[in-house]
Structures are given as structure tokens and as C-alpha cells.
Amino acid sequence: MTTIIRQLLPSDKKSMENMYTGIPDDYITRIFDTLCTGNHALFGLFIDNQLVCTAGYTTFGPEYAMLGRLRSDIRYQGQGYSKQLTQYVRNQAFQAHPLQWLGANTQKHNIPAQKVLCSIGFKKQTLLYGCTAKTVNGLLHTENIWPETAQMKRKQELLDTYHVKEHTFFPIECYYPFPSVTKLFQEEQIKDWRFFQEEDLPPLITKKDIKKETYLHAVYPYEDLFQRGGLWETIDHAQKDLQDQYPEEEIHVWMDIPASIIHQLPENHPFELDSPWVLYGMDKKI
Structure with a gap:
């Protein structure tokens, strides 16, 4: 089994579409090209050339960024891949930019995403509707x-x-x-x-x-x-x-x-x- 993490390109859209996330009409698929360019960066973890989870970030100004686009293929959940990828993306964001702060915003009911964020050092800051x-x-x-x-x-x-x-x-x-x-x-x-x-x-x-x-x-x-x-x-x-x-x-x-x-x-x-x-x-x- 071969595991690879790399930054995604617009040409990877088909791999994203082939992920079984259970999310209908996911906006990430609709604006995939945009999320791979400009002030956005999107990464994927592949198992034997199969894209199994994604995460990325968007920069705001020179020193601030928001991590997000956490998606995982249901068939590969529970094996630690999301944590592995999110930790990698966190490190990439701090290495590639002079960031002072990196955030992540997720809905309260998304307990798996919150567990991943807490496990790699993120702290809860506020709750907004x-x-x-x-x-x-x-x-x-x-x-x-x-x-x-x-x-x-x-x-x-x-x-x-x-x-x-x-x-x-x-x-x-x-x-x-x-x-x-x-x-x-x-x-x-x-x-x-x-x-x-x-x-x-x-x-x-x-x-x-x-x-x-x-x-x-x-x-x-x-x-x-x-x-x-x-x-x-x-x-x-x-x-x-x-x-x-x-x-x-x-x-x-x-x-x-x-x-x-x-x-x-x-x-x-x-x-x-x-x-x-x-x-x-x-x-x-x-």
C-alpha cells in the first residue's frame, strides 16, 4: 500500500469527484479549480492513487489563514488519514507563509473534525451562528x-x-x-x-x-x-x-x-x- 500527500491541481478534479463523502452537491467540487489557485491551497492524501481525504487553507493578508475543506472518503474513515493530512497542511501553511495565526471553522455537530483539530494543537476560540x-x-x-x-x-x-x-x-x-x-x-x-x-x-x-x-x-x-x-x-x-x-x-x-x-x-x-x-x-x- 502506497501513501502519498501532495498539493492538488485543477487536473485532480476527477479524483475529487470520485471520493464518496456523502455530501450532496459539495461546493468544493463546484469551485475546485478556484481552490487550487491564488490565495488558496488544497492538498490530498492518496492511497494507491485513490484520493481518500482532502484539506487546504486560504490566506487573508500576509499573516493570517484559515484551514478547511476537510473531506474524507467514507470507505477510509477511522484510520487516521484525516489527522495525518490536516497536520501536514498545518505545517505547510506555517512553512510557506509568514503566518502569525491559523484558524479553522467547523460546525458544532461536526465532532470528528473538532477531534482532529484538537489533536493537532488547535484551541477553541469562539462560537458563532x-x-x-x-x-x-x-x-x-x-x-x-x-x-x-x-x-x-x-x-x-x-x-x-x-x-x-x-x-x-x-x-x-x-x-x-x-x-x-x-x-x-x-x-x-x-x-x-x-x-x-x-x-x-x-x-x-x-x-x-x-x-x-x-x-x-x-x-x-x-x-x-x-x-x-x-x-x-x-x-x-x-x-x-x-x-x-x-x-x-x-x-x-x-x-x-x-x-x-x-x-x-x-x-x-x-x-x-x-x-x-x-x-x-x-x-x-x-
């Missing part, structure tokens, strides 16, 4: 929309004050929350994000993201999420603006809500709630 809705109408009242801040210097000040200094977990994209640090926020991204702030209180940040659907990604990771007047009205305003910019797409809303306050959602809330996501992380070893 990725809440999606077509509209937030059920949460609207008659509050005023918050004023918008457009100046780059002010945007960076708000990130530093309310995220870096407050040690929040900031979702750079849907599914990808990171510990907030100054180097995580790239100027090219910030210029496209919208910042809304009422007086000297924590700001709301909105941005466009595409994860199969097109979303207004609303970022407000604070405990007073359901007490701030005008917050949902501002999200609704930003969603409508984004819809006007992209009339050919249906814009949904995505918000990452901490598990500690999810119970505060009113009964008539519009969100679809799935199993919460557990963020694991590992700092660079000095």
Missing part, C-alpha cells in the same frame, strides 16, 4: 438610520478602537472570522466597506460577499446587538442600497451572531439558523 435572511423586516421599528463614515482614516480608527482594542472576532468574509488585529485589515478591503456610527458607540460595518448567494454581510459583534435602536434599520438601508447596485442579483443578509446572545432573537426573527460554527485557532509557535 451564521444567520441568514432574505430581509430583516421583522426586526424593524421606526428608528433613524445611523450616519455613515466614508473617510479612510476614520474607518481605520474605528477598526482599531472597537475591534482591535476590544479583541473582537471579525468575519473578513462569511465563514471566516479572525481575532481582530491591525494587520488583518487591508486598505483595499476597507475602502469598499461601509461604516455607520451613532455618536461615539460601536459602528456597524457592511460589505458585499458571495457564498453561493449574494449577501450584505453585516458586522456588529457586540453584546447590545438587540438593544441598539436604529441598527436593523441601518442594515435594511444598506441592503436596499446594495440591491440597487446589483439589480440582477437577489441580495440576502448575513450576520454572525455570538452564541451567547442568540437567545435574545425575538420569536418573529427572519433568520435561518443552522448548527453554530466553532472557531479554532493556533498562534505561530515561537
Whole structure:
């Protein structure tokens, strides 16, 4: 029996399709070419030329990355291959890039993935619900929309004050929350994000993201999420603006809500709630 671990190429797509993972319409197969290029890297463990498990990572800025795309062929589970590959990918990520932090985000019900991550040194960091809705109408009242801040210097000040200094977990994209640090926020991204702030209180940040659907990604990771007047009205305003910019797409809303306050959602809330996501992380070893 021959075991080989190597980085996957777009030409390996057929091997990926031949894996029996039990996941219907797996997005990894649909965007396989993308996951093998650019700031993505995908690896596979082969047994006698048969692809039996995959794992990879995506870099965000120069020093941060998220590990993921953990898939295994059901016929080969329970033999330690996923742990072997994930450990290899972890090492490759730290060797290939000047990373300061590597994370992994998996749903709470995915116990096998969590066991693998814990076994190779990842620590649990936070628990979030990725809440999606077509509209937030059920949460609207008659509050005023918050004023918008457009100046780059002010945007960076708000990130530093309310995220870096407050040690929040900031979702750079849907599914990808990171510990907030100054180097995580790239100027090219910030210029496209919208910042809304009422007086000297924590700001709301909105941005466009595409994860199969097109979303207004609303970022407000604070405990007073359901007490701030005008917050949902501002999200609704930003969603409508984004819809006007992209009339050919249906814009949904995505918000990452901490598990500690999810119970505060009113009964008539519009969100679809799935199993919460557990963020694991590992700092660079000095």
C-alpha cells in the first residue's frame, strides 16, 4: 500500500469527484479549480492513487489563514488519514507563509473534525451562528438610520478602537472570522466597506460577499446587538442600497451572531439558523 500527500491541481478534479463523502452537491467540487489557485491551497492524501481525504487553507493578508475543506472518503474513515493530512497542511501553511495565526471553522455537530483539530494543537476560540435572511423586516421599528463614515482614516480608527482594542472576532468574509488585529485589515478591503456610527458607540460595518448567494454581510459583534435602536434599520438601508447596485442579483443578509446572545432573537426573527460554527485557532509557535 502506497501513501502519498501532495498539493492538488485543477487536473485532480476527477479524483475529487470520485471520493464518496456523502455530501450532496459539495461546493468544493463546484469551485475546485478556484481552490487550487491564488490565495488558496488544497492538498490530498492518496492511497494507491485513490484520493481518500482532502484539506487546504486560504490566506487573508500576509499573516493570517484559515484551514478547511476537510473531506474524507467514507470507505477510509477511522484510520487516521484525516489527522495525518490536516497536520501536514498545518505545517505547510506555517512553512510557506509568514503566518502569525491559523484558524479553522467547523460546525458544532461536526465532532470528528473538532477531534482532529484538537489533536493537532488547535484551541477553541469562539462560537458563532451564521444567520441568514432574505430581509430583516421583522426586526424593524421606526428608528433613524445611523450616519455613515466614508473617510479612510476614520474607518481605520474605528477598526482599531472597537475591534482591535476590544479583541473582537471579525468575519473578513462569511465563514471566516479572525481575532481582530491591525494587520488583518487591508486598505483595499476597507475602502469598499461601509461604516455607520451613532455618536461615539460601536459602528456597524457592511460589505458585499458571495457564498453561493449574494449577501450584505453585516458586522456588529457586540453584546447590545438587540438593544441598539436604529441598527436593523441601518442594515435594511444598506441592503436596499446594495440591491440597487446589483439589480440582477437577489441580495440576502448575513450576520454572525455570538452564541451567547442568540437567545435574545425575538420569536418573529427572519433568520435561518443552522448548527453554530466553532472557531479554532493556533498562534505561530515561537
